[in-house]
Amino acid sequence: MKLIICENYDEMSARAAELIKKQINEKPTSVLGLATGSTPVGMYSRLVTMYNNKEVDFSGVRSVNLDEYYPLSAEDEQSYRYFMNKNLFDHVNIGKNNTHVPNGLAKDPEKEGKEYDDMIASLGGVDIQVIGIGQNGHIGFNEPDTSLIYGTHLVKLTENTIQVNSRFFDSEDKVPRYAMTMGIGSIMEADKLLLLISGASKHKALMALLDDKIDTNVPATMIKLHHNATVICDKDAYNG
Numbered sequence: 704m705k706l707i708i709c710e711n712y713d714e715m716s717a718r719a720a721e722l723i724k725k726q727i728n729e730k731p732t733s734v735l736g737l738a739t740g741s742t743p744v745g746m747y748s749r750l751v752t753m754y755n756n757k758e759v760d761f762s763g764v765r766s767v768n769l770d771e772y773y774p775l776s777a778e779d780e781q782s783y784r785y786f787m788n789k790n791l792f793d794h795v796n797i798g799k800n801n802t803h804v805p806n807g808l809a810k811d812p813e814k815e816g817k818e819y820d821d822m823i824a825s826l827g828g829v830d831i832q833v834i835g836i837g838q839n840g841h842i843g844f845n846e847p848d849t850s851l852i853y854g855t856h857l858v859k860l861t862e863n864t865i866q867v868n869s870r871f872f873d874s875e876d877k878v879p880r881y882a883m884t885m886g887i888g889s890i891m892e893a894d895k896l897l898l899l900i901s902g903a904s905k906h907k908a909l910m911a912l913l914d915d916k917i918d919t920n921v922p923a924t925m926i927k928l929h930h931n932a933t934v935i936c937d938k939d940a941y942n943g
């Protein structure tokens with residue numbers, strides 16, 4: 704696992720955007736694994752600027768997102784599909800049909816999970832997977848537990864996640880209690896992982912990545928097993 708410590712959020716976002724640009728320029732049909740939340744917003748905004756400056760072309764790019772609230776419609780302003788359109792897809796030349804986010808209204812979540820993993824395989828797998836991390840160490844919505852699930856699945860969110868994510872909603876009771884998430888196995892199958900960590904609230908989770916333990920109660924520690932994982936953090940996250 705490679706660790707890059709940046710001065711601040713802006714530098715972290717710029718470094719991450721450079722790596723995505725490089726990936727697309729080297730392989731214009733790349734499959735990008737994408738994440739939502741506050742952390743990657745700066746990276747997306749830089750990618751939009753790069754696109755406007757003709758430094759990168761998304762016309763051949765395919766994307767798969769890590770997760771989606773359940774039950775929630777793609778049209779809902781709180782949905783991760785809405786987030787992705789607003790922060791990236793609406794501003795670059797990616798084909799919307801080439802972008803994939805788990806269906807937050809799937810009637811049969813188990814079937815949806817399997818189909819999502821099959822769809823990723825049919826694209827040839829993920830070239831680079833961007834990941835954020837929860838204060839509790841979750842990646843995607845793989846919450847701390849005694850065991851972790853391999854494939855895309857329905858998950859019950861922990862109280863901590865509901866509380867932390869309530870900042871995006873009118874009130875805590877509006878936060879969906881479930882989500883569809885790529886599993887730890889689906890994430891680990893990506894060729895490269897890019898984990899972004901910003902802010903003092905993530906210090907504890909980051910420190911768990913820097914010791915030599917793998918702990919399902921801190922799901923992000925699984926990435927220590929990956930052959931090509933890069934963590935980009937800012938000093939606030941590193942110093943706490």
Ligand code: PGA
Pocket residue numbers: 739740741742743835836837838841842843
């Ligand atoms: P955040 O979320 O970027 O909004 O902190 C990350 C996560 O919970 O995975």
